[in-house]
Amino acid sequence: MTPRADSLTAEIVDLIGTVVTRYYEEYEHAAAEHSLTGAQARLLSLLSVEPLPMRKIAERLKCEPSNITGIVDRLESRGLVERRPDPADRRIKLAAPTAEGARTAEALRMSLHFAREPLGELTSAERTLLKQLLQRMLGITPE
Template identity: 80%
Template sequence: MTPRPDHLTCEVVELIGTVVARYYEEYENAAAEHSLTGAQARVLGLLAHEPMPMRRIAQRLKCEPSNVTGIVDRLETRGLVERRPDPADRRVKLAAPTDAGAATAERLRDSLDFAREPLGELSVTERTLLKELLRRMLGIAPE
């Protein structure tokens, strides 16, 4: 039988859940202000970091590649994303933001105040510790 989590662990889990819910609510609202769905905004945000093939986008978003194809199609129709050959393998197509898409992703990112404002109230040491703890929880190696 698995032991019940202690009170502190339960409270931390609830707080993490609240942070995630509030982040997604703000993200959805910010996306809507740019006439995007949350999924479209997330794809655009990923592509703003680097162009990538549909399969990798799907892996990052934990969804089916066919879903990503539809999202990229809609972003492409709006002139926010383009498909281009991968220089390393011309058989592979990369989705990449257009200039308008990169600008939209930046405006979207800049409009997300929920996490940025409270984090700004933490010291650099506190933010660094929080980052290290979150990376450890996710199994990401220390930098």
């Protein structure tokens, strides 16, 4: 079933677009504060959750694996990322943050005030509802 195009839906789509644009602008600024590109910062943040092979990083960041290799190379040369063998299959190399890389990823996360501060104005119940609605929109099964 195709949702109706109504003025409320259009307004919500515009608001979501504004939030996304502001988030990326702030993310780019935060990355620059650490002398990183936005792509380097996103990759570092992704790896701070778990070490990943290049193919998985490319899938998650929606780009070509050859681009990921270059980004990992640059982060590795700065001491923020390292390559290590996958314990499950030693033929596969995982990219993982170094201790400095993990600290940088955390500093990036903490500097995203636009993403955090407005949410702080919402009650816990409102934040929970927003999370559930976003998960539903994305087809994510709630935890």
